[in-house]
Amino acid sequence: MSTPSTEAAARAATLHLSGERTVPGIPEENYWFRRHEAAYRALLPHCAGATVLEAGCGEGYGAGMIAREAARVLAVDYDEQATAHVVDRYPQVSAVRANLAFLPVGTGAADVVANFQVIEHLWDQEGFLAECLRVLRPGGKLLVTTPNRLTFTPDSDTPLNPYHTRELAPSELDDLLRAAGFEVELLHGLHHGPALRELDRRHGGCIIDAQLEVVMGSLPGQADWPADLLADVTAIGADDFRIDGEEPDTSLDLVAVAVAR
Numbered sequence: 001m002s003t004p005s006t007e008a009a010a011r012a013a014t015l016h017l018s019g020e021r022t023v024p025g026i027p028e029e030n031y032w033f034r035r036h037e038a039a040y041r042a043l044l045p046h047c048a049g050a051t052v053l054e055a056g057c058g059e060g061y062g063a064g065m066i067a068r069e070a071a072r073v074l075a076v077d078y079d080e081q082a083t084a085h086v087v088d089r090y091p092q093v094s095a096v097r098a099n100l101a102f103l104p105v106g107t108g109a110a111d112v113v114a115n116f117q118v119i120e121h122l123w124d125q126e127g128f129l130a131e132c133l134r135v136l137r138p139g140g141k142l143l144v145t146t147p148n149r150l151t152f153t154p155d156s157d158t159p160l161n162p163y164h165t166r167e168l169a170p171s172e173l174d175d176l177l178r179a180a181g182f183e184v185e186l187l188h189g190l191h192h193g194p195a196l197r198e199l200d201r202r203h204g205g206c207i208i209d210a211q212l213e214v215v216m217g218s219l220p221g222q223a224d225w226p227a228d229l230l231a232d233v234t235a236i237g238a239d240d241f242r243i244d245g246e247e248p249d250t251s252l253d254l255v256a257v258a259v260a261r
Contacts, residue, residue: 021082023059027234028225031211033061038241039116039145039190039255040065046141046257050111053135055100055128056118060086060093066114067092076104100128105135112136114143117253120164129180136260142182144256146173148189150249170248173256182258189251193242199232207232 022032040062047070054063057075063086067073075090076098077083086095098104101124113132122128132142149167153159159167168176170187177184192200196207203210211233214223225233243255 021058024061027230028211028215028223031207031233031236034236034238035190035241035253036062036117036145037065038238038243039253041238042188042243042255043114043143043145043257044069046143047112047114051109052112052114053103053105053110054114054116055103055132056115056121057086057093057095058082060090060095062114062116063093063095064090070112074105076100101131103131103135107134108137110135110137110140112141112143116143116145117147119144120146120159120167123165125166125176126180129176129182133181133260138260140260141185142177142256142258142260144173144177144254144258145190146254148248148251148254151252168254170251170254173254177256177258181261183261184256184258186245186255186257187248188243188245188255189248190253190255191242191244191247191251193240195240196236199236203229203232 022029022036024033026033044065047066050070051072052066052070052074054066054073054075057063057077059082060075063073063075067090073093075083075086075093075095077086077095078097078099080097083095083097086093096104100118100122113136115132119125119128136142147164147167149169149172152161153167159165170189174184174187199207210229214225214229248254
């Protein structure tokens, strides 16, 4: 059983990790962290010099990344512990607790709204997108990432993940954004690159399933990871994921850029 760094373990304990939020610095979480990091890195150019609102910031590492490129970042989350943590750990980011149904920003005040791995949790996706359109200036951008329904729950509109309310296929996300008043500039998919496809092969066909088998078969916090699997997971980097417009229907996550009309 591995031992995460003291600081990372403290963050994990404070933020009550449920599998729906990840933090940097925990070896067992590295696959998910790097997968999220890859999407942030791909979309950072859209944040250069901008006033950015991150709607649903979680631990805050993404807002911290954005702040290195943006003129200003306001991060909001419904979890009070999360926003307190962001204020403490990422001083370059302003953070407040807020319900995403009512974004605490004036009309037309933001250049960019970032919403990474969040929209699938929301009960009123249309209402949230209306708020995004309100706070964005004309021509401002909404950056969205979300799990691909065709990969996670292909045969049902009811997500298998109990924390998700509605997952989206590529065409469904496209339709949702356009109906809300956005022009879809980009709709790509995130896939495993060559190194991760090799890890899939080495670990029974799917390294995601190999990790879930360890975690789901153990008591919380007491997973006994095979040494070879943990070593492979720990070595994964953001560059091991591929994000492009090829075959979005088979992707793991959807990555979209939408422009406010």
